Structures are given as C-alpha cells and as structure tokens.
Amino acid sequence: MNDEPILERRRILRLSGTGLVAALAGCAGSGGGGSDAGGSTGTSGGSTETATGSTGTSGGSTATTAESDGSGGSEFGGWLSDVDNYDGVVDRTAEESVTVQVGTEANGGNYGFSPPAVRVSAGTEVVWEWTGKGSVHNVVERDEAWSSGLTDEAGHTYAESFDSAGTVKYLCVPHESLGMKGVVVVE
Numbered sequence: 001m002n003d004e005p006i007l008e009r010r011r012i013l014r015l016s017g018t019g020l021v022a023a024l025a026g027c028a029g030s031g032g033g034g035s036d037a038g039g040s041t042g043t044s045g046g047s048t049e050t051a052t053g054s055t056g057t058s059g060g061s062t063a064t065t066a067e068s069d070g071s072g073g074s075e076f077g078g079w080l081s082d083v084d085n086y087d088g089v090v091d092r093t094a095e096e097s098v099t100v101q102v103g104t105e106a107n108g109g110n111y112g113f114s115p116p117a118v119r120v121s122a123g124t125e126v127v128w129e130w131t132g133k134g135s136v137h138n139v140v141e142r143d144e145a146w147s148s149g150l151t152d153e154a155g156h157t158y159a160e161s162f163d164s165a166g167t168v169k170y171l172c173v174p175h176e177s178l179g180m181k182g183v184v185v186v187e
Contacts, residue, residue, distance in 0.1 A: 076117075079142075079169050082179040083107065083116050089185055090115040098124060100182065102139060102172070103131040103152075110134025111175045113182040122163055126184055130156040135174070142169040150174070162186040 080086045085106035092098045098120055106112025110133035120126065128139045132154025139158055140147040148158035150173075162168060165186050172180040 076167065076169065076183055079181060079183060080116060083112070083181055084179060085112045085114065086116045089117040089119050089183070091119045092124070093119055093121045093187060095120070096124060097127060099127045099129050101131055102128050102137050103134040105133075107175070107179040109178075111172070111178045111180045113139075113172075113180065116181070117183040117185070119185040119187060120162065122165055122186055123161065124186070125159050125161045127157050127159045130154060137172045137175065137180070139170055140173055142171060 083106065085104070098118055100118060101114040103110045104112045104114035106114070106116070110131065113128070118126070128148065130137060130151060130153060132152060134152075136150045136152045138148050138150045146160055162184060168184040168186065170182050170184070
C-alpha cells in the first residue's frame with residue numbers, strides 16, 4: 001500500500017491549519033452525526049478536530065493527526081500524541097530487518113525515533129541505531145520487558161525480534177517527557 005498521497009494530504013491540511021478549521025467550523029454538526037462537544041469541531045460522519053488545528057473529513061475517511069486518525073491517539077491510547085515527528089505508521093512488513101534511528105530531530109532537539117511508528121511482519125528484527133545526537137538515549141519497552149543501555153555513541157545498535165502479533169510501545173527514559181516514544185506494530 002502506498003501511503004504517500006495520504007501523507008502529502010496530511011501535510012497540506014496541517015499547513016492549512018486555522019484557515020481550514022475556520023472554513024469547516026460552519027459545517028459542524030451538518031449532515032447529522034457531527035459533534036461539537038468539548039470544544040472540538042465535528043464534520044459529518046463524526047470525525048473531530050483536535051487542538052492542533054487539524055481536521056477530519058466527511059465519513060472519517062481522511063484525518064490529519066494522530067489523535068483524529070486513530071493511528072496515534074486512539075489506536076495507541078494517546079501514546080504518540082506528544083511525538084511531534086509522528087505522521088502515521090510506516091509500513092515495513094515486506095522487510096526482514098528494519099532500522100529505527102535513535103536521536104533524530106524531533107520534540108525540540110534530537111529527541112526522536114525515526115520512524116516513530118513502524119509496522120512489521122511477525123519474525124522481523126527491529127534494529128535501533130544511535131545517531132550520536134541529543135545526549136545519551138536508551139530504548140526501553142514501556143513495561144520494561146526489554147531495555148538497551150544508555151549511550152550516546154553514534155552507530156551503536158540494539159535489536160529485538162518480534163514473533164507475535166501485537167503493539168509494542170517503547171521510549172527513551174531520559175527524554176520520555178519530551179515525547180521521545182515509539183511504537184512497533186507487529187502483524
């Protein structure tokens with residue numbers, strides 16, 4: 001599946017920001033099924049606009065943020081809602097090994113994983129590779145089932161293989177409060 005058109009549409013809508021929200025504000029609740037509860041602007045089909053200024057569209061078929069598109073906010077329980085370089089799950093299901101960069105530009109410095117959310121097939125090895133930027137980082141499964149050590153060494157790697165379907169949430173302990181978090185979706 002090619003996500004480029006969807007991601008491009010997200011960027012365009014995100015850049016449109018307040019102007020697009022204002023244009024859609026008059027449509028709130030139209031078509032029966034929109035919601036204006038909690039200060040959010042709804043569109044027909046029940047999608048909601050979030051505080052970031054992005055919007056959903058009729059029927060909920062296209063949305064522009066993790067919170068409104070179901071992939072970061074609701075699907076992951078809000079885990080990626082404060083990760084500023086997250087714009088959808090990157091599909092890598094055809095690959096036997098996937099690399100996630102540690103210490104990429106995000107969250108006000110080099111405090112990100114790239115990509116922050118990746119979809120892999122069961123049996124795939126995920127390799128986290130340090131960029132050497134943003135001070136020391138680690139990669140720790142949210143419930144501490146596994147953990148790398150703290151390091152700032154460029155080129156350092158840590159790997160885990162995922163054999164069972166599910167969602168794995170992880171973080172960098174020193175920079176979690178900045179939004180340095182990620183997700184591996186295993187199919």
